[in-house]
Amino acid sequence: MNTRTIPNLEPVLKSLHVQCSRPLAFEVFTARIHEWWPLDTHSVGQTAARSVVLEPAEGGRLYERCDDGTEHLWGTVTHWDPPCGFDCTWHPGRAPEQATRLKLRFDTEGRGTHVTLEHDGWEALGEQAEETRAGYDTGWENVFGAQYRDAAATMAAAG
Amino acid sequence: MQRRPDGNGNRASARFDAARAADVFLALSDPTRRSLFERICDQPRSVSVLAAGLPVSRPAVSQHLRNLEKARLVTSTRHGTRRIYRARAEGLETLRAWVDRYWDVVLDRFAEAAEIAEREARAKSGDTTTTS
Numbered sequence: 001m002n003t004r005t006i007p008n009l010e011p012v013l014k015s016l017h018v019q020c021s022r023p024l025a026f027e028v029f030t031a032r033i034h035e036w037w038p039l040d041t042h043s044v045g046q047t048a049a050r051s052v053v054l055e056p057a058e059g060g061r062l063y064e065r066c067d068d069g070t071e072h073l074w075g076t077v078t079h080w081d082p083p084c085g086f087d088c089t090w091h092p093g094r095a096p097e098q099a100t101r102l103k104l105r106f107d108t109e110g111r112g113t114h115v116t117l118e119h120d121g122w123e124a125l126g127e128q129a130e131e132t133r134a135g136y137d138t139g140w141e142n143v144f145g146a147q148y149r150d151a152a153a154t155m156a157a158a159g
Numbered sequence: 160m161q162r163r164p165d166g167n168g169n170r171a172s173a174r175f176d177a178a179r180a181a182d183v184f185l186a187l188s189d190p191t192r193r194s195l196f197e198r199i200c201d202q203p204r205s206v207s208v209l210a211a212g213l214p215v216s217r218p219a220v221s222q223h224l225r226n227l228e229k230a231r232l233v234t235s236t237r238h239g240t241r242r243i244y245r246a247r248a249e250g251l252e253t254l255r256a257w258v259d260r261y262w263d264v265v266l267d268r269f270a271e272a273a274e275i276a277e278r279e280a281r282a283k284s285g286d287t288t289t290t291s
Contacts, residue, residue, distance in 0.1 A: 012255075014262045018270045020277035028273045036272035038264055113273075117262055 011120035018113050025113040026083035026106050030054050039064070044072040044093045056080065062088055075099065090119065176253065179231070183253045186230035191215055192223045196246070199233050203245040 018025055028036070034051045043049035045066040052074075054062045060077040072092065078101075079087035085106055089099035101121035107114045187193050195209055210220040224244055227233045232250035235242050 012258050012262060014259075014266055016266055016270055018273040018277075020273040021280075024276055024280060025273045028276050029269055032272070032276070036268045038268050042261065042265060115266070115269075117266065119258065119262065 011118050014117040014119075016115050017109055018115060019111070020113055021111075022106050022108045022113045023083040025115060026085075029104060029106075029115075030056055030082070030086065044074075045070070056082070064092070075102065090121075176256075180253050180257050182230040183232065183250050186227055186232055186250075189223070189226075191219075192227055195220070195223055196227055196232055199227075199244050200246045203243050205241045205243050207241070209244065 020028070031054070033054050037043075037052045039049040039052060040047060043052070043064050045064060048066045048068070048070075049064050050067050051065045052063070053065065054060065055077065058077055058080045060080070061073060062075045062077065064072045064074060066072070073096070074092040075089040076096070077086055077088045079085075083106055085104050087101065087103045089096065090102040091099040099121065100119060103116075103118040103120075105116040105118075107116075187196065191213065194213070198204060198209060206217065206221060206224065209224070210217045213220060215223075224233065224235070227244075228235060230250055231247055231253075233244045234247050235244045237243075
């Protein structure tokens with residue numbers, strides 16, 4: 001096996017049905033993201049994180065704001081098509097150069113909405129890995145180091 | 160809300176083990192261990208081959224390898240006087256399960272908020288039909 005075949009870095013796919021109209025489901029996910037995003041466990045600032053904002057346009061920022069006014073950029077909107085979906089880059093706790101990709105789709109299904117989330121772009125780090133040794137190390141460090149290590153430590157501490 | 164069987168996250172989430180994930184994250188948080196792990200992923204290698212070219216002592220390399228083994232990222236077998244290290248997929252499966260779990264938590268919260276928003280919107284508009 002070589003470094004290209006490190007297993008299971010294919011897209012993470014999630015989908016669910018919500019009993020909610022498509023325009024409202026899209027609005028809740030985007031304009032009202034601060035109402036439901038689990039900031040305590042899913043943020044850079046953790047307990048210091050106060051809110052999360054998704055600017056509703058292509059090029060808009062997705063960021064977290066902390067108690068002291070600090071902002072942490074999580075990603076940038078690359079495609080904006082309400083109420084069908086949006087795409088953004090995804091790099092909480094990391095530099096924009098280390099971004100993976102997030103795609104959200106909203107489809108009418110019966111009287112509700114079928115929501116699909118796709119998280120991919122892992123391979124960008126693999127390609128970068130082969131360019132330079134330093135880039136490779138940085139890639140691993142950012143993907144498995146800062147972001148996930150801290151989260152794992154939080155989880156472990158929480159039991 | 161209903162989870163769809165077409166995502167592959169539910170299986171992974173069921174297997175998720177927070178303690179094991181913490182071992183994996185900790186093991187890969189060290190640059191030397193990460194470098195060793197990457198070279199072992201490339202192909203099985205002996206301790207002496209792995210130690211060559213690294214700016215750390217051989218006992219230190221052995222200690223790093225034991226940590227990787229404890230995290231189930233690698234496994235070793237003895238061939239005469241040499242110990243050969245191989246990669247295990249299990250450790251990376253743990254990371255994958257962690258990413259799956261991350262989105263499960265987020266989407267559960269979203270679904271709850273969306274369904275409350277829908278009920279509130281219907282109550283305001285006087286529509287009493289249920290969607291269930």
